[in-house]
Amino acid sequence: MTAHRLPNGGRVDRAAPVRFTYDGKRYTGLRGDTLASALIANGVLEVAPSSYRGRPRGIVTAGVDEPNALVLVDGSLLPATTLELHDGLSATGRSGVGRLTDSTDSVRHDKRYVHCDVLVVGGGPAGLAAAQAAGRTGARTILADERTELGGTLLATKGFDLSWPGLAEFPETRVLSRTTAVGYYDQNYVVLAQRNTLWHVRAKRVVLATGAHERPLVFADNDRPGVMLASAVREYVNRYAVAPGQNVVLATTNDSAYQVALDLIAAGITVSAIVDSRPEPPAALVNQVGVEVITGSAVTGTEGRHRVSAVHIGPDRSIPCDLLAVSGGWNPAVHMFSQAQGRVRYEERIAAFVPDTCPQDLEVVGAANATYELAACLAEGAAAGARAAHLAGFGGGTAPELPPVPAESDSAHRPVWMVEGDETLQFIDLQRDSTVADIRRATGAGLRSVEHVKRYTTVGTGLDQGRTGGVPAIGVIAELLGASSPGEVGTTTYRPPYTPVSFALLAGRDRGELHDPIRRTAMHSWHVAHGAVFEDVGQWKRPHHYPRAGEDAQAAVLRECTAARTGLAMMDASTLGKIEVQGPDAGEFLNRMYTNAFAKLAIGSCRYGMLCRADGMVFDDGVVLRLAEDRYLTTTTTGNAAAVLDWFEEWQQTEWPELRVRFTSVTEQWATIAVVGPGSRAALTPLLPDLDLSAAAFGFMTFRDTVLCNGVPARVARVSFSGELAFEINVATWHGLSTWELVANTGATPYGTETMHVLRAEKGFVIVGQDTDGTVTPQDLGMDWIVSKRKDFVGRRSFSRPDTARPDRRQLVGLLPVDPDDLLPEGAQLVAGGVPLTPPVPMLGHVTSSYRSAALGRTFALALVAGGRDLIGRELLAPLGNRVITATVTEPIFYDPEGTRRDG
Amino acid sequence: MSAVLPEHPEFLWRNPDPRRSYEVVIVGGGGHGLATAYYLARNHGITNVAVLERGWLAGGNMARNTTIIRSNYLWDESAAIYEHALKQWEALPEELDYDFLFSQRGVLNLAHTPQDVREGVRRVNANQLNGVDAEWLNPDQVKEFCPIVDISPGVRYPVLGATLQPRAGIAKHDHVAWAFARTADEHGIDLIQDCEVTGFLRDGDKILGVQTTRGPIMADRIGLAAAGHTSVLAGLAGLRLPLQSHPLQALVSELLEPVHPCVVMSNHVHVYVSQAHKGELVMGAGVDPYNSYAQRGSVHVIERQMAAALELFPIFARAHVIRTWGGIVDVTPDASPIIGATPLANLFVNCGWGTGGFKATPASGWVYAHTLATGRAHPLNEPFALERFTTGALIDEHGAAAVAH
Amino acid sequence: MLLIPCPWCGDRDETEFHYGGQAHVAYPQSPDALSDAQWAEYLFVRDNPKGEFAERWCHNAGCRRWFNLVRDTATHQIVVQR
Numbered sequence A: 001m002t003a004h005r006l007p008n009g010g011r012v013d014r015a016a017p018v019r020f021t022y023d024g025k026r027y028t029g030l031r032g033d034t035l036a037s038a039l040i041a042n043g044v045l046e047v048a049p050s051s052y053r054g055r056p057r058g059i060v061t062a063g064v065d066e067p068n069a070l071v072l073v074d075g076s077l078l079p080a081t082t083l084e085l086h087d088g089l090s091a092t093g094r095s096g097v098g099r100l101t102d103s104t105d106s107v108r109h110d111k112r113y114v115h116c117d118v119l120v121v122g123g124g125p126a127g128l129a130a131a132q133a134a135g136r137t138g139a140r141t142i143l144a145d146e147r148t149e150l151g152g153t154l155l156a157t158k159g160f161d162l163s164w165p166g167l168a169e170f171p172e173t174r175v176l177s178r179t180t181a182v183g184y185y186d187q188n189y190v191v192l193a194q195r196n197t198l199w200h201v202r203a204k205r206v207v208l209a210t211g212a213h214e215r216p217l218v219f220a221d222n223d224r225p226g227v228m229l230a231s232a233v234r235e236y237v238n239r240y241a242v243a244p245g246q247n248v249v250l251a252t253t254n255d256s257a258y259q260v261a262l263d264l265i266a267a268g269i270t271v272s273a274i275v276d277s278r279p280e281p282p283a284a285l286v287n288q289v290g291v292e293v294i295t296g297s298a299v300t301g302t303e304g305r306h307r308v309s310a311v312h313i314g315p316d317r318s319i320p321c322d323l324l325a326v327s328g329g330w331n332p333a334v335h336m337f338s339q340a341q342g343r344v345r346y347e348e349r350i351a352a353f354v355p356d357t358c359p360q361d362l363e364v365v366g367a368a369n370a371t372y373e374l375a376a377c378l379a380e381g382a383a384a385g386a387r388a389a390h391l392a393g394f395g396g397g398t399a400p401e402l403p404p405v406p407a408e409s410d411s412a413h414r415p416v417w418m419v420e421g422d423e424t425l426q427f428i429d430l431q432r433d434s435t436v437a438d439i440r441r442a443t444g445a446g447l448r449s450v451e452h453v454k455r456y457t458t459v460g461t462g463l464d465q466g467r468t469g470g471v472p473a474i475g476v477i478a479e480l481l482g483a484s485s486p487g488e489v490g491t492t493t494y495r496p497p498y499t500p501v502s503f504a505l506l507a508g509r510d511r512g513e514l515h516d517p518i519r520r521t522a523m524h525s526w527h528v529a530h531g532a533v534f535e536d537v538g539q540w541k542r543p544h545h546y547p548r549a550g551e552d553a554q555a556a557v558l559r560e561c562t563a564a565r566t567g568l569a570m571m572d573a574s575t576l577g578k579i580e581v582q583g584p585d586a587g588e589f590l591n592r593m594y595t596n597a598f599a600k601l602a603i604g605s606c607r608y609g610m611l612c613r614a615d616g617m618v619f620d621d622g623v624v625l626r627l628a629e630d631r632y633l634t635t636t637t638t639g640n641a642a643a644v645l646d647w648f649e650e651w652q653q654t655e656w657p658e659l660r661v662r663f664t665s666v667t668e669q670w671a672t673i674a675v676v677g678p679g680s681r682a683a684l685t686p687l688l689p690d691l692d693l694s695a696a697a698f699g700f701m702t703f704r705d706t707v708l709c710n711g712v713p714a715r716v717a718r719v720s721f722s723g724e725l726a727f728e729i730n731v732a733t734w735h736g737l738s739t740w741e742l743v744a745n746t747g748a749t750p751y752g753t754e755t756m757h758v759l760r761a762e763k764g765f766v767i768v769g770q771d772t773d774g775t776v777t778p779q780d781l782g783m784d785w786i787v788s789k790r791k792d793f794v795g796r797r798s799f800s801r802p803d804t805a806r807p808d809r810r811q812l813v814g815l816l817p818v819d820p821d822d823l824l825p826e827g828a829q830l831v832a833g834g835v836p837l838t839p840p841v842p843m844l845g846h847v848t849s850s851y852r853s854a855a856l857g858r859t860f861a862l863a864l865v866a867g868g869r870d871l872i873g874r875e876l877l878a879p880l881g882n883r884v885i886t887a888t889v890t891e892p893i894f895y896d897p898e899g900t901r902r903d904g
Numbered sequence B: 001m002s003a004v005l006p007e008h009p010e011f012l013w014r015n016p017d018p019r020r021s022y023e024v025v026i027v028g029g030g031g032h033g034l035a036t037a038y039y040l041a042r043n044h045g046i047t048n049v050a051v052l053e054r055g056w057l058a059g060g061n062m063a064r065n066t067t068i069i070r071s072n073y074l075w076d077e078s079a080a081i082y083e084h085a086l087k088q089w090e091a092l093p094e095e096l097d098y099d100f101l102f103s104q105r106g107v108l109n110l111a112h113t114p115q116d117v118r119e120g121v122r123r124v125n126a127n128q129l130n131g132v133d134a135e136w137l138n139p140d141q142v143k144e145f146c147p148i149v150d151i152s153p154g155v156r157y158p159v160l161g162a163t164l165q166p167r168a169g170i171a172k173h174d175h176v177a178w179a180f181a182r183t184a185d186e187h188g189i190d191l192i193q194d195c196e197v198t199g200f201l202r203d204g205d206k207i208l209g210v211q212t213t214r215g216p217i218m219a220d221r222i223g224l225a226a227a228g229h230t231s232v233l234a235g236l237a238g239l240r241l242p243l244q245s246h247p248l249q250a251l252v253s254e255l256l257e258p259v260h261p262c263v264v265m266s267n268h269v270h271v272y273v274s275q276a277h278k279g280e281l282v283m284g285a286g287v288d289p290y291n292s293y294a295q296r297g298s299v300h301v302i303e304r305q306m307a308a309a310l311e312l313f314p315i316f317a318r319a320h321v322i323r324t325w326g327g328i329v330d331v332t333p334d335a336s337p338i339i340g341a342t343p344l345a346n347l348f349v350n351c352g353w354g355t356g357g358f359k360a361t362p363a364s365g366w367v368y369a370h371t372l373a374t375g376r377a378h379p380l381n382e383p384f385a386l387e388r389f390t391t392g393a394l395i396d397e398h399g400a401a402a403v404a405h
Numbered sequence C: 001m002l003l004i005p006c007p008w009c010g011d012r013d014e015t016e017f018h019y020g021g022q023a024h025v026a027y028p029q030s031p032d033a034l035s036d037a038q039w040a041e042y043l044f045v046r047d048n049p050k051g052e053f054a055e056r057w058c059h060n061a062g063c064r065r066w067f068n069l070v071r072d073t074a075t076h077q078i079v080v081q082r
Ligand SMILES: Cc1cc2nc3c(=O)[nH]c(=O)nc-3n(C[C@H](O)[C@H](O)[C@H](O)COP(=O)(O)OP(=O)(O)OC[C@H]3O[C@@H](n4cnc5c(N)ncnc54)[C@H](O)[C@@H]3O)c2cc1C
Pocket: B027, B028, B029, B030, B031, B032, B033, B052, B053, B054, B055, B056, B057, B058, B059, B060, B061, B062, B063, B064, B065, B066, B067, B068, B069, B195, B196, B197, B198, B225, B226, B227, B228, B229, B233, B248, B249, B250, B284, B325, B326, B327, B328, B329, B353, B354, B355, B356, B357, B358, B359, B360, B405
């Protein structure tokens, strides 16, 4: 044992030494230690110097509030005071600043989602009593506590039997230790961080037993190593059996330090004096401790180099010591309560902000509710636990018997916010190195709000988010402004998380492949095997092109295009959205949604349709098939499938509930193969033995239900997005791959989305989302023909607004670069010839689609151009930084304008 | 030792009591209200002005935003006003004699799909022709500009390129507000805190003054600059505006040694991040979908945002979130602001900046001061009038280039 | 994370729902009869109160039905289900 490890007591395992390194030096601690207690056991109290002023600093706390003893472990910045010691731990002291390193983190982080009847946060006496009272009713109870062991302050209380609640006997009670409640959200949704698991708990009732945080005292050189919170000193001595000092002075504003003195004395540590701000501390306590109590006084300064060697009480008195234990009063830990939208009020008697009202279904008990005596904590906790269970439907609401405990006292506090001395050395926020002088400067600048002072001084913006320095700062502001009390100044807002949470834990497994679902078609494996290059379209992976050996993307696309226009090609079109629209009013419904009419569409026929938002802007398009009198199949763009279904359902349910029509997404039920090209009829004839594929028997924009040569039922449609003779074969998804292979065996060239885009652009067919951007009407696209004049539909009224009716709106046109080899970049802006190219240059529009065409033997593009239809035949310029491309405006159709090719 | 922030001035502002009447009353002491006050004095010599703030100055969205400043908007109308702002930003630290840490470190907007690429290129071209600095970067250039971005093709949404605006960057929001406030105060403008406007004094369709928690205050002209709370105020005057208030959340990490040299935004995976002067990572998400004035949002939005951040920046895995918060943003149907007259005489609005008004603060103040001083729109805010919703002449910044921050 | 009472499925997490904004805004009977200003009002203007707000939700990841409720936009408490 080292000199600093007490010979007996503590909750450490003396038979289990643990080796660790700190700042490159090797040390040994014990199982049950934190890094901080192990360092103290090795006589190390001083840690990294302060961030801004480089002042020596020491360990101040024994818990989550630690401002100084921060260490870097595996790239994570953590408080040494909560870091469980383990073999091989290697930590480096840091002055409050982390360092990210690029090492891959192999740790897996997970989320768990649970419901419970009663959630108790905090496993100190009040929380244990609450959990017991709730758990024994059979209510699903969760008790979460941030420490390694339950007990809270009882861990530092000698002689208390911690097995009393017997929580293990309640099958519906779950105890989560090492688990910190970090966020309290609406309707009792509480997020708990437990090492690598983030729990999301929805609780019917919550009992907050989050305890209280001891406040430091503010005086000159209060940051010197060896100044420590009294409760921390007690915890180090009682829980870890380490002595942070041998000769202690206690400075206090309340009763709690007296118990600390008694425990220190019992551990054989000298207590030289207690400095109590109160003129008349309770006589019983004074008599009981039997050391000098300097009443009505406060510490005003310290001495020492890297360690306190004496404390000053005013100019005249100095007491030697090697540790100054301070208790500036207690702050109920109202963070969770405040996050739950609870309001706090200032309580003069204990000089603290305490819980007041809260709209959520919770109760606050114990020290978090400013109830400090043990017996009262237990009683309050038990009553709240029983009540919570009862309100959640369990038990009669009566509290169980509680173990007997010794009486404690909590007489009135007397806060000391400011004392004489050099204010530039009176630290309020150790991490930010901010002092009383800074606060004085802030109020002198005219600042009245605590939020302003916080921002001016940066008090309370460190890792502990003002948990220690916050209220002392408010006290100082109140004094400087002459406010009646800190209550008049008010607090800053408490925000989640209560303690820092790693990005990785918040992200959980929502990373990499799992970040967003990947959707693959039934034929995906074939595409992979045939070397497809994929693009992301929504969540789908779609083949973009299929390069052959030695081919670049451009060559592949030109080859694929040629195959489709001159021979035989095929494309996986399964990702298009498909929605079945069923019911006697299906036709009427579609009439109201689409700009064109569907009610009279013949069964067995297809029609292209367009959807607008109510503002008249193009939303989606696709082909609609009429399957039966009361049944349609609509198709949507790949990216909008879900949005269109939502759209249909919203209008039907909220506007026209009287229409008898229902919707089902069948996107994933079908695999779709577009077989395209002049050779498609011949190639498919053997595959479709029951169908006469001739143009006369199987007309354009009709479909047939049939059976493939291999016995697979199929729906074949004569639709074409390329202008070529084409058949679209739809089969059940599980037949998709085999059917694809069947078609591929005919020698069809597979093509990807890029070829599809080129082919449709040659025909002037738009892609919603590429040639439109939410500001484009059907008329802008030159598609007046699709806008019915005879019926109302969603969006129609918007077309007659002054701006949508303007003749010089941006309209879809074609562009042919004057140099047929020049490829206009998609997104190029267009300007009129002759305008000077010095900014701001008036822009007429932009290129939406641009390709090299195999069929045309040149480049071409589609564009949206202001008044574009009137510019056909004129030249426009596309300035591209260092060069300008000149292009002629054309009709937006480049290939087979008469439509002669679609019938083969 | 850590980076130290510049010292604030010894004196910021008086705390005057409200007078009975002013020439101009500005409701809302956020960045826009304070900048408006400043430009009323600077550009129009009008100093008989009060800014009424119900809480503490610049405690609304001004205190909550992620401080991204850029002007690379798509449409001409937007580019004009935001670029005006950016030029003002470049001059303001000196003009206001306040080091508010304006850092032109460059903003990247990442593209993850071919459609993102098309939109990015379109915007870069438009920006260049509008005189806004803009470049298109390929993935390797992205990596060079911001080495910690993961550009490997294996990630769920690989980086296909990015737009870069080199002159864009960040500034320290509180300090910006204080810089405007201090100078406005020096001009004799009354900045009145803890003064909530609770009603309007009117004569028919003419507004004469405001009722406040500190008594009635008369004014010749009244300008609302209440961001997320504009609808509530307008409601007191019986006006309905095309605004919806939503929570927008953001967060910071602990202080970290410098790792992130610029600002990165990704619309597709919904994240934007920079590393502030002191060293904390500052990050924002998309809006929570529901209407709210509660200044907080839902946790899954933050979780989603963290996941997105780690997709782009695996190195952030071990950073910690130390604080999250929400502001209330006023969103218009076209994600562009509304600046100008209302149907009520003497009452003007400047609102709808939604998720992206910090960067516009100086220009917003400039044109709003002009509007309040002259009763007419400045050419820069003419297109942003309320009437556009009737005519349909929207300036649709999310339809076209969805990033509005 | 709001807890939203679906009238058909019971209480569910917000992530299962799609928000629909203000409730009770009907599609105009005859859009053609409206002035541009009235049509614009229908298209773009919705109430935006601080306090109780009758709003629409759709249980997208559940029964996919739309319903209305009244929620307080200042506290997020759900006041009534209608
Ligand atoms: C999380 C978040 C991140 C953001 N990130 C960015 C970003 O990176 N870049 C960017 O450009 N923009 C960003 N923004 C948007 C930007 O913050 C706002 O658009 C801008 O701050 C709004 O203008 P303001 O500063 O005047 O608003 P505010 O600061 O909100 O000012 C409005 C003021 O009006 C006061 N007020 C309200 N009602 C009354 C009343 N009845 N009487 C008196 N006073 C009243 C309020 O208290 C408030 O102080 C972000 C916003 C948020 C919330």
